[in-house]
Amino acid sequence: MKNLSKTLLFGAIVLALGACAPSGQSESQSSGACDTTVYSDECHLSLDYKGHNFVTDGVGEVQYVRHIDGDTTHFYALKADGTVDNTELIKARYNCINTPESTGSVEDWGYDASDYTHGFVENAKTIVLSSNRTDYGNPEMDGNGRYLCYVWVSDKEDASLEDLKLLNLMIVEAGFSPAQGAEDSIYADYFYDADRKASCEGNYIWSNEEDPRVPTAAISTTLQELVEGVRLNPETEEYETFNWTDPSANPHEEGEAVPSSYRVSFPCTVAYSYEDGGDNAYVYADYSLLDDPSTTRRYGIYVFGGYKTITPLRRPGWKLQMNGIVASYNGNLQITDVSYSALYPGDDYIEVIEQSDAAYVPPVVTAADLQDDYYVNQVVEIKNLHGLSGEWGTYGDESGTGYTILCEDGSGYRTYIRAYSGTIRDRNNSKVTITAENFEEYFCKEGETFNVIGPAVRYVNSKGDTFIQVQILKNENLTFND
Amino acid sequence: MSNVLKKGILGLGLCAFLAGVASCGPSGNDASFSYQPYDTSVYGDPSQLTATVYFWHTLGQNNRGWLETLISEFNKVYPNIRIQASQQGSYDDIKTKIDRAIAAGGTELPTMAYCYPDHVADYIASGAVIPMDGFVDDEAIGFTVEDGSHVEDGETVYGAGDFVQTYWNEGKAYQKEGLYSLPWTKSTELLFYNKDLFDQQGWTVPTTWEDMWNLCRIINEDWGSQVNGWYAPLGYDSDENMFITFCRQNDIPYTSNESDNRVLFNNDQAKSMVTTLKGYYDEGLFKTKGTGPNNTYTSSFFESGQVAMMISSSGGTSYANTPNFNVGVAPAPYSGEAAYVSQGPSLCFFANSSWEQRYAAWLFYRFCTESTNSALIATSSTGYDPVRISSYETEYYLNWVDDQKDSLFGQASQVTEEIRDDTFFTPVFPGSATCRTEVGGILTNVLLGTRTVDQAFSEAYSRCIAAL
Missing domain, CATH: 3.40.190.10 (Periplasmic binding protein-like II)
Structure with missing residues (x-):
């Protein structure tokens, strides 16, 4: 019964999403009927996967580990005896497709694309990865340390090559991605035919409809409400618990279309700008505490500019009416999908309320202050840190490399500092390049201390432990004490 | 797909395409293409032209915002022209899809598309694209001074002359005479x-x-x-x-x-x-x-x-x-x-379209490449340059450069502006x-x-x- 229910679920996913697809054929440039071929039924893996390892042979069975989004999944390889090889996490980037975003930033149909992929990889009985080659050999990787893969799924155990279906192709066929970068694919014809068919059918990315799961109208709120996880009920004038990152968790009417995220609008001031492929910023606002109006506290949040130039985010001191989607990334709230135009201001764009040069003065905190969430998403200054030990590696879902230092500051508590690999100024004001080999030398030297200005953020490690760390985002925000 | 197979498909496609196009409407084949000046007695005032333009592009979500904004602003001037824009993958994906559409008879070609000059050379050989010369100077819908102009040697230069000439001339450097592609935004x-x-x-x-x-x-x-x-x-x-x-x-x-x-x-x-x-x-x-x-x-x-x-x-x-x-x-x-x-996308315009669609596509291109709008596209795309000389002198662009002077994007734009006149393109065929x-x-x-x-x-x- 368990196996049957999963099989039914496997197929039901396809039916359910098909039933929810935006209706109607797109107004395509062709008036002909759409192709009815199911290309994913006709495309088959030609290399035998049994007894092979994807990492060394370019094809092999894997076990699902973690879902990321519509075109990225993490797996472990299965050994020849069927046991899991968890020594190397295979970060699989699906070849020849590019689904809309659903993490960090949100694009139309990104959530549905993510659900579609997730449903298959989580429920498949057999998953095989292959690479873009017709012989056995090392698979190709992209520039972000991910393997470029074809992901084959089946609801049967020990699936034959005939039973395996190419999920990458199914994603295109369903309308969640165009065929992208497929011209050199060994399955190029399938991808382009499926693309053409999906475009004709007019589902999802090919439809003219707006994704109901991506909000358009912004909810007027405050940073206090976002951070505290509450919302003022206008009828009762009472604050009620409200989940700003998971709309499905909030009460809603039966049959009401629930978006997958909220677009919000709130006043704030730019505290700290940060350029990384585009303009980003930490913003803040001060409010009286809900349960103690005599006390004021600061609330902060990170605004991800989405690799665009957004002038207001470059201006500490500027007062803005922020407009963006509330998201959670690596356990921290952030605002994403922001836009700004001096030329054609849009209804859901950032608005500049006041241009001010007032400098942001970060609160000076101690490690003791960072034992709870009070300062999360605020830019703080912490002094007299001494490093106890360090760890070099990737951070959360990011692909960049950096280092984490466990520090003490004399307050009796410890905290973490996190920085990207790169160049710092040492205590002699000389620029040095920090590497995996030397970073502990600079931060953990006996008797030496340093100061950091940066955002305090929440971090969840691989064991599920949550702690607060201060990030060094700019090299000038790190200074060594004499 | 092998080159031989590709050529075979394109060869078949050419025959099928011409047959299909002959039954659907005017052909882009140079032997028969003749520009028809915009006739207001037939199509009405350009602001009332009715058509749907299918626009294939490569823009990721980060860049689609400005495109949607421009479409919205365009529709304030041309309310009856519908721009159906769709992201079709990479430049090579667009090329592959267009090749396939040509091979399939051409009825599924868009009205206009992102392109590289090398791609357009193949489209010209298939008779799939139309030269745009006639639109440029059309009395009713051609370039005007208001689209953008600058002063050179005391003279006001507008229209094609207001475009950075390397970028504009690239659209004429094909195996056949004619303006077969128009600059959209450029890089180096x-x-x-x-x-x-x-x-x-x-x-x-x-x-x-x-x-x-x-x-x-x-x-x-x-x-x-x-x-x-x-x-x-x-x-x-x-x-x-x-x-x-x-x-x-x-x-x-x-x-x-x-x-x-x-x-x-x-x-x-x-x-x-x-x-x-x-x-x-x-x-x-x-x-x-x-x-x-x-x-x-x-x-x-x-x-x-x-x-x-x-x-x-x-x-x-x-x-x-x-x-x-x-x-x-x-x-x-x-x-x-x-x-x-010189790099960056141009736009080409396909023969399998009605004259209403062609005029509408041209009007959309003309709108998007007005001085300030071209500056908007470039600054929104980060690292790309406007295609008009007058764009560099707009208040919008000058403010952006000042705002971004400390950023890598701002610094890069200063360098590309410095070397703009030293960019080159190669012949395409x-x-x-x-x-x-x-x-x-x-x-x-x-x-x-x-x-x-x-x-x-x-x-x-x-x-x-x-x-x-």
């Missing part, structure tokens, strides 16, 4: 460098290739030993561009549009140039995308600190914009002539895309030692001739 190659490392080491940013090679030797000596694993003083993100740019800067023949002699790169000067580069490569002075691990862009290694400098597209400035260190930007080095490859790919392959194979210089050139030349 720049030198990005690890400014912190340069300051730390006291290195000087090179301006000539001789300076560059000398600096690379110094970098190897001063810095190479400190880097664990794979590294290079210089990374070049495009093997093809490296070959083509070196040819241009040193007056070495590459290709031409002389119908009886198009493929020119198989010559002693080019071989000598590649031999010299091989020497620098063996010295460890540089690496390219093709010679790097997994054919990965050198920008990935630049970001991780394994490459001290890289030559890469200004359109990819965001990839160079790393939080790991301060990045500097400068013109790429030159030898002989200062010449930098059916098979020029193959030439581009093959010369990149020559460089890669010789540098890696998988081919001798003579072998690499001979094989590449044969394939290019076969692709004509």
